[in-house]
Amino acid sequence: MNLYQHLIPHGKTEYWQWGETLGISLGALLLSYSLLPGDPLNTHVFPWIWMAPVLIALRYGVFMGVVSVLIFLGGWLVWATDQAVSYAAFPRITFLGGTLMVMISGEFSGVWISRTRRIEELQHYTEQRLELLTRRLYLLSLSHDRLEQDLIGRPSSLREGLKELNRILPAVNGLPGADIYLALVVRQCNLSVAGLHAVNEGQISPESVASIGAFTPVDDQDPLIAHCIKSGELVHINTEENLTELPSRYLVAVPAKTADGRLIAIMAVEKMPFFALQTENMQTLSVLTSYYADTITATEFTPFLTDTLKDCPIDFFKAMHTLRRLQKDMQISSMLVGFAALDTRESAEQLKSIANAVRGLDETWTLVRGEWRLCLVLLPLAGAGALGGYLDRIEHIFVERFGTRPGQMGILTRSVTLEQDPISTRLDDLIVALTERAHDPQQ
Template identity: 75%
Template structure:
């Protein structure tokens, strides 16, 4: 049953093989019979007629060659019956030699047919992979072009932008550093026409503190501006409120809101490139504006300093408050890393090395408490992976300079996130835990 299923043709190609095999076989015998009627199999001549099974075996393999030989057998039996020839005169040696010749050529053909199919499959697979690789390279080229455009339009990083904002000093009147802030957001967020206005008691002042492009005085009655002041959040024409249906000459409105929710200024954007109106760019604009608001209101942080934090640098505490709000409102995490050791001359030199190896935006505070020396390092915009990299960098620095890791020099390392309000209480608790662990470590 399995042999019959294997022999029966399946598909158009196999049907054509059978037709071609039978036509060539019977055609060769017919030609031989027309030339030599008394010896159609060329038993007494050179067996030219056996070239048909050989050619078929070379073309289609042993199976079709056997079909051709069987057709020869049927033709001879029919011819013998027609000529009244005794079947005992069947040319056994001729059929044996022809069959062996067909099988040798058929086996040779089968081997090379298999190899050819293997090469074809490999070539087909290679072509598919090449096409897939071509598509991926094309997408990579598009991504590279987009990254190049972003790099041209935004040459500085967010960390560098926040570092520039730290140069702004608080002012008693007006908006301190308005021009610096405007230059920064234009460069970072690719704004074309925009203006910054001061807000006093939720009322926009008519004078422009800083602007870029052909900016006209702000329209306080504009629906987009009014919605921004009402919600205290960044709004643009593609927000969920579907403000695109409301007539407005502004594309984006951003409030400069401090940690306690006080709006100090508002940034109105009239024109910007279409590709810049995206979620990531809007988040960057909101982060820079919020950081700017907290920077110019640094004096407001002084009343929140507890007795334990009276020696805390104002820039350090200001940065903690600002970054705490970024983590609370925009889920941009930051970390505080604490290094604590016994108050000795060696530990002072070692912690000084840590404080001097910070990055540009990092803030440090080194102080002594309860016979311990503590160095707090604020890592803005840092997640757990950044913490691991920072600790590894400090350990390598200690190995190069002191020949041992911080833990081997009795320097304890702890870290915490800015996830608890008020932040002064969080900082007090963290310092207390550092000193307590140092005492326990010394007792052990």
């Protein structure tokens, strides 16, 4: 990378850093000059002026600290020229000591900035995964309740509707699968007149992508719609904000919000039966809409799948892609573990035990390639130590259930990190390595 790419600011944050560095450094020089015009660098007293570059280095790291030192150097040269001072009087020891102090402070700052970024990335990923797991748990509970009640007269079940959503294909523009989603929520939540609108950077599209009933173009100035965009949460006429007093033609506004907080669409409901406007139905509508948003987000990764990975679950591949970015940018490692065995009824049961023995954040994919059945387990935020603990736990489960270890039952194991780009190549390589190793009894 060229030097100028490091020097030129990128984004508002870096412009602010450069502004603070220049402002504090020049301000310190001017203040020192006004107090001690004959010795602006305080070489004959305690060098208070050097607190400015030290503070900058502690806040922004070594690079901006060195920039501040260079500003001091330029300020001294300007002062020496103005005062006709010989350059031989340059305070070498002062600059040497000050520069070393600034560099040590900057290095200390850089270590803690890096650690803070790692912690923030870990927290963001776990919060995103927790949000997805919470939605899935609610959907599971809801599906179980609906099955228990034996909903007579419904043309299809909630589970079938979710399967339809999972088959949504990516689209270049608009919201893919909008009609499928709307048909699902109409069946499950008893909507009469409603429309789905795309949202781009906080701006709602006036024309609906899909609608039911005599739905008219949405009014983005409507209080209910505006409050939904601002809060990012489901809003209806009985919410705590007492929206019943505001003039709105809508009953409910539902945001299609992804797990990482991105708002991609809003569904506005004009008419629905009175008995349907209750808490459980609103929760169902909100979760189904969020599930649809996550499904659309997941389809963005579909074009990156190779021909041999077309049956790979999108959630599994998306998690690999996210964790690869964390490993590349923040050196937070994750592991991918593969198990392979001949495709028999017994091996299917054994690999099912492995797939069920996962933590909350883990992702699994069971597949068949030729005569081999494989189970791939993605262990997020796991290093070599966590991998060893996971394999020990799998052995313990097998000894308890089957009376022997996986290797003694013909199950082969292989683990890799996510250090290779593209991530689809890493997945392909692991599958090929497992099947080739299974063919070779000497390995």
